[in-house]
Amino acid sequence: MPVLTRWFIKTALAYFVAALVVGVVQAARGGAGINPVYVHLLVVGWITQMIFGVAYWMFPKYSKEVPRGSDRLAIASYVCLNAGLLLRVVAEPALARHPGTGFGPVLALAAVLQWLGGMAFVANTWARVRER
Amino acid sequence: MPRTSRWFIRASLVYLAVGFTLGALLLFNKGVPLGSAVPRLLPAHIEFLLAGWVIQLVMGVATWIFPRFGVARSAYGSEAATWVAFALLNGGVWLAGVGPLAPGHLGDVLPIAGRLAETGAAGAFAANIWARVRASGLSPM
Numbered sequence: 001m002p003v004l005t006r007w008f009i010k011t012a013l014a015y016f017v018a019a020l021v022v023g024v025v026q027a028a029r030g031g032a033g034i035n036p037v038y039v040h041l042l043v044v045g046w047i048t049q050m051i052f053g054v055a056y057w058m059f060p061k062y063s064k065e066v067p068r069g070s071d072r073l074a075i076a077s078y079v080c081l082n083a084g085l086l087l088r089v090v091a092e093p094a095l096a097r098h099p100g101t102g103f104g105p106v107l108a109l110a111a112v113l114q115w116l117g118g119m120a121f122v123a124n125t126w127a128r129v130r131e132r
Numbered sequence: 133m134p135r136t137s138r139w140f141i142r143a144s145l146v147y148l149a150v151g152f153t154l155g156a157l158l159l160f161n162k163g164v165p166l167g168s169a170v171p172r173l174l175p176a177h178i179e180f181l182l183a184g185w186v187i188q189l190v191m192g193v194a195t196w197i198f199p200r201f202g203v204a205r206s207a208y209g210s211e212a213a214t215w216v217a218f219a220l221l222n223g224g225v226w227l228a229g230v231g232p233l234a235p236g237h238l239g240d241v242l243p244i245a246g247r248l249a250e251t252g253a254a255g256a257f258a259a260n261i262w263a264r265v266r267a268s269g270l271s272p273m
Contacts, residue, residue: 043181043182043186047186048185048186051186051189060133091163092162095162095163103163104162104163104164105163105164106163107159107160107162107163107164108159108160108163108164109163110159110163111155111156111157111158111159111160111163112156112160114152114155114156114159115152115153115155118148118149119149119152121148122145122148122149125145126142126145129133129138129141129142129145130133130138131133131134131135131138132133
């Protein structure tokens with residue numbers, strides 16, 4: 001299992017636990033902006049990140065020289081996805097509690113970072129969807 | 133990786149790209165407003181990422197890696213049933229995801245048609261892969 005896959009999967013496991021903790025908080029006392037954070041910790045932090053890590057590991061090789069495609073794109077995918085998600089976890093509830101504060105641009109930055117993470121994964125994985 | 137799996141997985145990557153783009157617009161709009169129409173993208177965002185990306189990827193990878201019936205093309209089960217599942221799923225994703233944006237009564241009817249198509253896809257896929265859920269030739273379990 002490549003190093004980056006281990007990072008993806010271990011981070012995904014951490015998000016899995018964190019998402020369920022947030023789910024407990026949400027069920028116990030609610031809170032503005034908590035529900036989208038709970039959902040995205042699960043579907044982006046846990047499920048999507050687990051898929052990214054396993055696909056990077058298991059999909060057919062790109063070539064003998066660079067079996068997993070571009071390492072830079074793969075690392076960019078990991079960094080952008082997680083930086084964006086963490087910013088969202090902080091900024092979305094904060095903006096819901098304090099509208100009109102500086103958290104708005106932070107949330108927009110979170111959106112751009114997660115988008116870049118997804119696009120980097122697609123760009124690096126596309127050519128590995130092949131017969132062998 | 134068989135041809136049907138490549139279609140499932142490449143389609144799922146397209147939905148990942150489109151679904152993430154819609155999600156980025158929705159989230160950006162929460163922080164820095166872009167327009168009042170942006171929240172209407174939410175059903176498409178959810179449908180593209182849950183059914184178009186995750187479910188479709190699972191179907192493609194299962195078709196690829198589950199135990200086969202030998203080395204022939206038919207070893208993956210019925211190719212026709214797999215294509216039916218592919219067509220129904222993707223038609224369903226569009227109808228259920230984009231249908232709510234249609235005007236009037238159509239906006240209520242198209243998502244139902246989409247969900248019916250997705251149900252048909254699930255049935256065709258499950259029926260076709262059922263017999264491949266078994267011990268492989270290499271494993272006693």
